[in-house]
Amino acid sequence: MNILDTIKTAKLKEVALLKSKYFYSFLEEQPLFNSATHSMKKAIENSVTGGIIAEFKRKSPAKGNINLNADVVELTQGYANAMVSGLSVLTDFEFFGARKTDFELARESNSIPMLRKDFMVDEYQILQSKAMGADVILLIAKILTSNQLKSFTNLAHDLGMEVFLETQNETEILENLDLPFDLIGINNRNLNSFEVSVDNSIKLAQLLPKSSIKIAESGIQSPATIQLLKANGFDGFLIGEYFMKDEKPAEKCKNLIQQLL
Structure with missing residues (x-):
């Protein structure tokens, strides 16, 4: 099995356990379940700072440990102060080292759009995301x-995400052009081989309608790469490792944005 298959198998077991402990009614009773959401799509459309979605992650299967002891409140607030368009916060523990409170603390500390970054395999996780205060699901x-x-997208939209x-x-x-997604990401990293190819993403972006909000993911390491992708139709850029591996991730983010202005 490749890494995605391994993660999916583990995630199905994880969700089955959660469903046995916390029923749907428990999720619907959470304080944030009925809270208003923030549009990441609009934030990127209206961005004057490059459409950056800054990611908080402690480790990854591709890179191993990145920044295990990072302070999620300090770091995500630093990203927000750097004027990013949104935050992406990993919630997977087994493969990405997320702590149970990472998303919760980031949500409490920030009012900008937040993407819950996890591996959605069951509708239960969609309701769970809403209960956590997520604005966007992956x-x-x-x-x-x-x-x-289709069903996950419809449910997310029904919940306001x-x-x-x-x-x-x-x-x-091509198989999902009719899906009413809000943002479409093209991953520069091949999830089977972990190879990164910006050229592949540029080629794939040409298949999408001009009206799509296109997000480049993975392997973005410089303002020059962002400018190249922007010139080829990309609207936003999800960046995690490039920031997180630095001693001062929020400063790294701020410096990158200043170079884009």
Whole structure:
């Protein structure tokens, strides 16, 4: 199995356990379940600072430990002060080292749009995301059927959240052009080989309608790469490791944005 298959198998077991402990009614009773959401799509459309979605993650399967002991409140507030368009916060413990309170603390500390970054395999996680105060959920085309993508998207929209669809090849894009996603990400990293190719993302972006809000993901290491991607139709840029591996991630983020202005 490749890493995505491994993660999906583990996630299905994790969700089954959660469903046995915390019923749907428990999620619906959480204080943030009925809270208003913030539009990441509009934030990127209206951005004057480059459409950056800054990610908080402690480790990854591709890179191992990145910044295990980072302070989620200090760091995400630093990202917000740098005028990013939104935050992405990992919530997976087994593969990405997320702590149970990472998303909660980031939500309490920030009012800008937040993406819950996890591997959605069950509608339960969509309701859980709303209960956590997420504004956007991630749906990965590679691990979901077309029916799942449609039903998860509809449920997220019914709950007032936006959908960030992640794709990585031509088939995943062409098969989902009718899906009413709000943001579409093209991952520069091949999730089977971990190779990074910006050229592949540029080629794939041409398949999308001009009206799509296109987000480049993974392997973005410089203002020059962002400018190249922007010139080829990308509106936003999800950046995690480049910031997180630095001693001062928020400063790194601020410096990158200043170079884009």
